[in-house]
Amino acid sequence: METRKGDDMATRGIGAKALSERGKIAIRPTMPWDVPGMSRAERVIAFLEDLPITAGTLAGTTMKIRTWQRKFLMAVYAEDAGGGRPIRTAVLSMARKNGKTQLAAGLALCHLMGPESEQRGEVYSAALTRDQAAKLFQEMRAILTAHSELDDRANVIQFNKQIEVLTGEGEGSIYAALSSDAGSKMGLSPSFVVYDELGSAPNRDLFDALDTATGARKNPLMMCISTQAAADHHVFSELIDYGERVNSGDIIDPSFHLTLYAAPPDADPWSREAWAAANPALADFRSLEDVERQASQARLVPSKESAFRNLMLNQRVSAASRFIHKAEWDRCNAAPELAALAGRECYAGLDLSGSRDLTAFVLAFPGEGRSFDIVCQFFMPEANIVDRSNEDRVPYDLWARQGHITLIPGSTIDPGFVAQAVMQAAQTYSLQTVAYDRWRIEDLKRELGLFGGNVPLEPFGQGFKDMSPAVDMLERSVAEKLLRHGGNPVLNMCASNAVITRDPAGSRKLDKSKATGRIDGLVALAMALQVSGRHEPDAMPSCLLELMD
Template structure:
């Protein structure tokens, strides 16, 4: 939404509004939440080092897109007839999308996920950006769509664009308006609303798609169809804007979680470099009734978001608990009924090589340490998923006083292995935006032939590791173990069924959390394990015990569950030996 420019205000021609906003947020001059700060830090970091990854900042292109909005006019409300002037946070979004490019000159970002509270001007921002894609993006035959679950919802953004065209003589001279269609005839380009009828979404050739209120999508089908329809374009863009939702299994929640990981740097840049994220919400621990934090979720506060109105609604919700979830979700952009992520990834990162470390260095460090562990006592943890999903095996090595390990002698050391079906990788990479193929090529997980995990590969790897180390026990969850348990027992391994309820899992889960919080963890930078750790949500029982919860976790957590299985037996070993596990501080994870 635009803000009326104050009389006498001057915009320096040489300034970059994107970078200016980023610096103001990072310095604290503009109050913003943690995730917006991460988005700004990402921009500033890429200005310094993005060139190494083939990224180029084109300030003129960013300015061109931002200035385009000055040709638009508001059609309704108090600004009707006024030029559309982007606010600073909107300039950051638009400028980032069009200013960042690859070294080949094409745009960097292919998906944009923007999440802000209601009344912050989401729909009009989408409509203006869609019009830019239609007439100012130098794309012949640009096919632009406003996509939603229903035709009425799709027409919200499209209708706003129609009114913008009707209010601008400059746009009217270039755009032909017919029913549900805005066309630029000389370039064979058009802008149309598109609803959820999947049968009508086949055969599209999308240059730009505006997706409003993603949290209302009942499933991923619409966005999947949009993404697959961009393959023939040079630089397509799917622009998603939404308010927070409440369904943790929705496509919106998936995109929210991926956006958070992209901002935190916990997914490889190969996957996140083409994904733009801007999430404005109050922070964990903020008092939602405190007026000072509201601007974090409402960057348009004082302009399109009226403080008095917001205060009235929050005051009412404070007195009427039944309204709190709705108000906190819609006006403060909080996910309601969300499960708080268990492990603090900033703490996790302190215990290992940074996520940006070259994978070859990470691989070398892990292999070198495994060599130093040959012949040592260890405990295994196995977590087998359904036949077409990720499976994990870990070895937990109790502390020793061996000088060969140096500073690691008093640590717990964990090595890990992962498997996934080869035939399923491409589909899962596209669906989940998880770089299984990259991890496979780098050697961080094994892809077994076929469309189901071949447990013969798992057996062989476990037996090989058992031959290299002194494997005392191997704990497993019986749910998907099946024949592999019998085969391993026949080979002489000591297997122990490990329950997944609170009785068995509470102690190792609490211990793993304690070790993380106390900065005694070292994971070595293993990317699959890092991804698992970032996904974990926990369930609480009435006594306050916790355990990993696969159902509530957003993605796979198999490596962490396997660690808990193995750590549980290692803890029992310490108790049986008359030692307290709290005397053996530190756990090193590979």
């Protein structure tokens, strides 16, 4: 028996239905999104509201776009005078469980086979793992199964997590679920990408691969929907920071849109106002009872507070407890005037690393009112810098290109480069002393001797006795906004990673062994601040002051 194209055995890949089962349902004469007079955004909304809800208490009904969702869609799909859509990157950030998966699935279908589709388009969902990326595919598949008209035009390949459009709008278009293996994504030409939970991505490789691949399309769109990342240096944090500058008018970029739902840093985390700020669907399809339950637990169990703030309040805080609060640290990010520091008195902290790690050299310049200007230098071996960036999930390679890290040729730290930086600081500023950890200091002293310089060095113990007053001074300086650290991204990373331990007497020290990342810069800063106090002139006795009067 012959098998002809279109017969039951003719399929488009493992897991697909036979093509002969397609094309049997009559298409409505006028689709809800084809009504004359509609704007582009209204057509998108009409398409979404034609889609069925497949799970939960509202299963069996169709989507109803809420006011907050409508506002986002109207902004993203607004047209310019020429009828084009200016927005190329759209970011939507909110707390967990606010319906992002169904919205993202509906928009992916809209670009695949709805009013935003194009002939032979490429639509992708991206996520940390293939299983996570496939969640959006499963939601799209469930919607198609419940929408016979759209399902009749599509070929769903379960095994490969792909969807093909056979007829009608978007004919020849494909959808696929992608994971973070960016190396195999360089040949793609996306017309629409939705990146699910970009805030949890270990690096920016997949985002960059997809973002740069859209250049071949006339009207591409990259949409990132996620809860905030924990760190400032994360790619999603960079997108949010950029978007806030666009929203404030500091940057003019009509191709970028940000909608951010997050509780303010100084909000009462246990108030309903804070919950509502981060959960636009609160008391609608986002359970108020569930948020109340999680808030009650976090309030009673301090170790859960950070995770509650990140996931439920959409604040940029790590899920682990940290030594310095981000909001306080960020209030100290004023930049010192480098040119005005030449010749000024300063004190340094030097935290020498192992052969392959981060070395930190931090200068503290005392100013008026017990304030300090902070200048940092960081060093790492050049070899395998990309691998270390991936291992630590930190963009060392990018920071090196930006000048925040000095890369030393080879695979180990050559102390000669560090010694040269110390000598240059001594020649440029009035360097009073360099506090150092005794680790590998003999190598540095030997190199300093080769330069013929006389740099004042001062050992600084890393135990509770010496570090406890340094931690106290650092904490006080941050809390009282006495630092101007300029927002150095490497120092920011160290501050966000820092944790402390206590001895039985209550003394504290910065603990590298318990930190989730490198804290060398903050250790060097604490030492610099503490030795500045050691070298202050003794206060004049009150009896001498009276005699002078």
